[in-house]
Amino acid sequence: MEKADRYLSAGTRENTRKSYRAAIEHFEVTWGGYLPTTGVSVVRYLAEYADKLSINTLKQRLAALAQWHLTQGFPDPTKTPDVRQMIKGIRVVHPAQVKQAAPLLLRHLEQAVTWLEGEAAVALKRGDYKSLVRHRRSVAIILIGFWRGFRGDELARLTVENTKAISGEGITFFLPYTKGDRQHEGTTFQTPALAMLCPVEAYINWITVSGIAKGPVFQRIDRWGNLSGKGMQPHSLIPVLRRIFNEAGLPAQLYSSHSMRRGFATWASANGWDIKGLMSYVGWKDIKSALRYVDASVSFGGIALRAAQQAPALENKGISGDHPHTD
Template identity: 25%
Template sequence: MLLKFVAHHLWDPVKRAADATHGMPPDVEQRLRDTGVLKALGPHAPDTVRRRLTSWSILTRWRGMTESFSSPALKTALRLAVRASDRPRRRESAKAVTGDVLAQLLVTCHGDGLVAMRDRALLLLAFASGGRRRCEVAGLRVEDLVEDDPVPQDPAEATSPTLPCLIIRLGRTKNATADDDETVLLISRPVIALRDWLNAAGIVAGPVFRPIDQWGNVSPRALTGQSVNLILKTRCGQAGLDPSSFSAHGLRSGFLTEAQMRGTRSSKRWNSRGTSRSIRQPAITTVHPGAAAGRFG
């Protein structure tokens, strides 16, 4: 059944045009469309198929059923199907939000107003925590934040001042497997900005980032992923940048590009599926010393 699912959802449009039986059988496709289950007009994205397989794997474990989601046959079939589908990769942000671009955005978040404090904390956290996806930023809750011991600014100096640290529990992210629960460590400026926002907004539980109305009232609801994207584009416009050239995905590719330019040792997170292709090679980029990963600025 699993192999059929892969074959039905990852197919080659060119082969389908020549052979109607390639991919999902026409009668199966029609029944799914009639019931509203199938809406895509072409083959599904490989990541969509992977996420659905991961969800089914979790469900079968909860029900105590034996499952074959980790079988070599399924992994091989998925790999070959992805290669055969030849789906073009869609760039989600024309330009990466590298360190120098982020610095320009942060300049627009000056002052101690709630909107400025929220946006400053959001941008710093999204970038410094490894370029989080907008849904991960929007879904972050206070319960996911864990205070950690401060670290010395200069480990070689016994009297060195310390920097605040915070651990973020991400749970299962988009590309995580069923057994993975991811965490990231924030150090210094992002931690300070996040604490300032939470204190000013009086948030002690629930969503970290929330809408703010025109009268300055903080909503109990969480921001949506679209709102995170809009905040980034708004700040780009205020910084004199073209908002159409940037999206929230640019924070992710920008972090990875920044890490590569600084020669930062790749972690398993950066080597995970879908991450390496986000790395860009800008012609000229200003590198800010001391602005590495979780301690940007």
């Protein structure tokens, strides 16, 4: 049975298992509920925390309760009409505005990379290897994150073994699973080399300087500036990015790891990419997900002029609205 348990466990992501365990503990220990439970108890639980927890958190708690009951062979108490009506009522009484990270504008991306390249050149000149490694990693993170439209967890899961880069041509990443890949079939992402702000050269420079031959592409750097050999955690990307942007003189507090993904979507929209091409390139499965990342107010504002100036160089290298390179 141990072998079967291994595969059953692999079918659920570790983060999901942790959040479900925490949700069950909250229901039993914090609130004092009993398992198995009933729809009536679930309604009372929701009422207790309707004004304390976000609707998404409450829905996650319901998913955990549903999963516990189904795996234990009990009826799912979260599917009763009253529970569904309760969720609708909470949405009405406690409407929540979706908070989104600001898109990373192309001019800000260029400003950050220019600053980082300058710092890397200074570090190389004075023989400061540790600073050089840190700056090369930063350049690779933001250029790959932006032009590939990766989320923080996707950047953190990139491996050298599943990445192939050819200078002047392009780079290919393979991820065994992504958020939209429910069947864990794996997805291949391709990005061409660019005339400027090139993610391919950024990757090659980073791998060359760091000497990483296998394992996570983006390894942690400890307080002494040494590579740890372990991959970065997705949540650690936000402070890393904000430090980069702050040092480059940008409004760092506006940005998160989603800013690069939103920034690319905004740039693509401003340059005439249709929604189908954008979804195919980034990997979105439904149009609602894609539209949440496109900032219309920025797409057709000041960034449009800036992006239009950059577009010819990028189109010559393969990124355009009409012919996005996708797998």
